[in-house]
């Protein structure tokens with residue numbers, strides 16, 4: 001995906017002020033403080049919001065997982081099949097098993113916990129897209145499920161490209177590219193290994209320390 005100089009206005013305010021970045025194969029992570037424009041950017045990339053300026057080049061089939069989803073009364077199997085007239089439920093079973101949601105197919109979607117809902121939506125997106133765009137896929141997940149989703153993304157990223165937003169800095173460990181947005185602008189894009197304490201501390205406005213344990217970066221605010 002190539003994004004060139006995207007500007008977005010919502011109401012009477014310009015929210016994105018000329019965003020440019022490219023994604024690479026694997027896992028691309030968009031980080032940034034609350035209100036920096038991450039969700040607005042994803043909604044623009046999937047066509048929900050029309051930019052006032054700029055260009056978006058996408059040459060893959062995209063699927064999208066919003067950060068929140070409140071469908072009318074629907075069973076899980078109908079949520080999976082929604083918008084996909086040519087698919088059968090069998091198409092989703094392999095990913096449903098991997099994600100541990102195969103027993104939920106006949107449950108009402110609203111009756112699932114927020115973490116279970118998220119796993120169902122990830123199952124849908126993983127099955128349908130080659131470029132899987134997810135808004136905060138790790139929120140509302142316990143530590144085990146968070147690690148599970150990160151491992152699944154890592155495994156599947158050999159075949160699929162991901163573009164996700166997150167507030168979890170340890171997602172940097174599984175990423176191939178990091179894009180940092182602040183106040184509607186890209187302030188950093190590059191290799192995860194180059195995301196330093198200084199870069200993060202400046203972006204979030206608090207002192208962030210980076211430690212390494214078993215080859216993985218751990219980020220701590222102090």
Ligand SMILES: Nc1ncnc2c1ncn2[C@@H]1O[C@H](COP(=O)(O)OP(=O)(O)OP(=O)(O)O)[C@@H](O)[C@H]1O
Pocket residue numbers: 010011013015032033034035036037038039040041
């Ligand atoms: N429809 C709207 N009209 C006016 N302002 C809006 C609208 N939608 C979003 N905004 C503003 O745009 C800014 C960016 O919001 P956005 O949801 O994209 O941020 P975010 O980085 O995803 O935040 P968070 O991490 O808190 O989810 C915020 O200041 C928000 O209040």
